[in-house]
Amino acid sequence: MTRAHQGNLAADVLDRMSAHAGAPDDRELCPVRDVLDRVGQKWTILVMVALHAGPRRFSALHRAVADISKRMLTRTLRDLERDGLILRTVYPTKPPAVDYTLTPLGRSSLEAMATLIGWAEGHHDEIRQARRAFDAALSQETRP
Amino acid sequence: MTRAHQGNLAADVLDRMSAHAGAPDDRELCPVRDVLDRVGQKWTILVMVALHAGPRRFSALHRAVADISKRMLTRTLRDLERDGLILRTVYPTKPPAVDYTLTPLGRSSLEAMATLIGWAEGHHDEIRQARRAFDAALSQETRP
DNA sequence: CCGTATCCGTCCGGATACTG
């Protein structure tokens, strides 16, 4: 009775969610909103993944993520640091160097995300196919 | 060599992501963006969870999610239908009735989401604590 | 090197009113 095995854990979580599903979840009360909003932010995942292999400096991250602006990289890193998912270290050299590392909390969150990422990879084709079918059906009823 | 066991699967996914991390992921190429953008949408998860227990009608969903507007409920349902995650069925009664059901694809995606939801529940306190610490440290250096 | 400051367009999403 310590811990359900993989298969039923999901159902367990979902059942608990169904219970208080209609609550006015004002972020303080709803962990799901709080966490998933962050995950949904445009750059969060990419930055976390870039950090997965080890500590990275600001400029290294800027190169790794490629099409992120400095502004958005800074904002994303600040948010993650504030949530305790990454650690920011400043070395008082000249010019100063800064690096970012995943905390244990950050690593565990990344592993939770990996489940979803894996699902995305595995089912992306099905989704794209469903979309094409939907769009095709739509344009046929509009202009027969 | 067929398939890694649970623990290493996450690392496996992440390693593959690290590889092509800097690609100009224009949605067609990057399943991660594609799927996670949807997950990050404000109402997606709540609606999916509401559907978890079984088929629901439009008005039932409207009550279940509580503070969603009809406009946003409609949009969310359309998006999910387009992606093949839910199925919309119209009964030509008078007035018409419509219900929504998770497809097998939708159910499997919900289970992937449940991992993240579970993580969120388990670590929300740590995050809130990290935030308080961060904010406290910030206001001290600004006004000592 | 590592950011902050400022400006500004875009789009998400809420409120409201109307329809078959």
Add this chain to the structure above:
DNA sequence: CAGTATCCGGACGGATACGG
């Protein structure tokens, strides 16, 4: 009942320029 139509504020996020 199950939506669509329209309006609109505000947040998200990019470009650019500047600072320690």
